Amino acid sequence: MLHRRKNRWLYGLAACFMAVSINLATPTVSQAGWLDNILRGVLIWGVQSYQLSNLSDKDEENFGKQIHDELVNSGQISLYRNNRITSYINDIGQRLAAESTRPNINYVFSVVDDDSINAFATMGGRVYINTGLIKTAANEAELASVIGHEIAHIAGKHAIEQMKSQARNQGILAAAGLDQSQIVQLGVAIALDFPHSRGDETEADELGFDMLTKVGYAPEAMASFMTKLMNASGSGGPPTFLSTHPATSARVDNLQAMADSYSGSTSGSLYTAGLDSQRYRDKVYPLVP
Numbered sequence: 001m002l003h004r005r006k007n008r009w010l011y012g013l014a015a016c017f018m019a020v021s022i023n024l025a026t027p028t029v030s031q032a033g034w035l036d037n038i039l040r041g042v043l044i045w046g047v048q049s050y051q052l053s054n055l056s057d058k059d060e061e062n063f064g065k066q067i068h069d070e071l072v073n074s075g076q077i078s079l080y081r082n083n084r085i086t087s088y089i090n091d092i093g094q095r096l097a098a099e100s101t102r103p104n105i106n107y108v109f110s111v112v113d114d115d116s117i118n119a120f121a122t123m124g125g126r127v128y129i130n131t132g133l134i135k136t137a138a139n140e141a142e143l144a145s146v147i148g149h150e151i152a153h154i155a156g157k158h159a160i161e162q163m164k165s166q167a168r169n170q171g172i173l174a175a176a177g178l179d180q181s182q183i184v185q186l187g188v189a190i191a192l193d194f195p196h197s198r199g200d201e202t203e204a205d206e207l208g209f210d211m212l213t214k215v216g217y218a219p220e221a222m223a224s225f226m227t228k229l230m231n232a233s234g235s236g237g238p239p240t241f242l243s244t245h246p247a248t249s250a251r252v253d254n255l256q257a258m259a260d261s262y263s264g265s266t267s268g269s270l271y272t273a274g275l276d277s278q279r280y281r282d283k284v285y286p287l288v289p
């Protein structure tokens with residue numbers, strides 16, 4: 001009887017400490033003892049738990065790597081093993097990421113061997129571009145507009161917000177947080193299957209446009225590529241990209257208005273940077289036949 005009372009007291013104390021910990025950042029498990037671990041909301045009966053709202057950049061990068069490994073090892077994506085095209089995409093991506101609102105995380109750009117027109121981002125700096133999209137872009141500026149848009153989703157932590165929403169819907173968003181496996185599985189599902197909200201898409205458009213112009217690409221590239229994707233929807237079904245990045249004429253109009261406004265206040269070579277289609281074809285097409 002005494003043993004049961006002691007257990008109930010300990011469980012109650014642990015629950016109390018966990019309630020206090022909900023709004024605290026999630027640190028790495030230390031040697032501060034079991035009481036400190038419970039207080040910080042990190043260790044619950046031997047299972048490490050994370051609050052999605054309080055992930056550190058390092059935590060986010062680690063989960064991004066785990067999601068990447070799951071996507072590849074499960075065969076859900078197949079990476080395109082060509083160092084030259086990967087280096088080319090990475091060069092564009094790193095220049096854009098340096099102008100993002102989150103320039104200090106480690107961005108990793110991967111090329112997916114898939115002819116469908118698609119690109120996506122997970123968390124912790126992980127961006128994926130399909131070979132089909134690379135071949136569909138008319139020039140480097142259009143390609144950069146998509147890469148910038150995906151970086152913007154990471155900068156806005158949109159995948160994390162989607163994960164929180166899905167965890168609530170599935171009834172697994174406990175006060176104690178989620179374990180690593182739950183976060184990884186949610187991350188994989190979000191990356192491949194769930195569309196972004198209209199608000200997230202608008203924010204990614206605006207942040208992506210800002211990166212695009214700061215690097216020096218032609219401001220009209222984002223609107224032109226989105227228009228191309230919408231027009232392609234009429235023949236053979238919409239591109240895969242539009243299933244997770246819903247496009248509307250209002251989005252295109254907003255992007256075009258931003259481009260017109262930018263062009264009206266700027267002069268010089270920025271108007272045409274990245275628009276040389278022949279140069280793009282000569283550089284890219286031999287690498288993604």
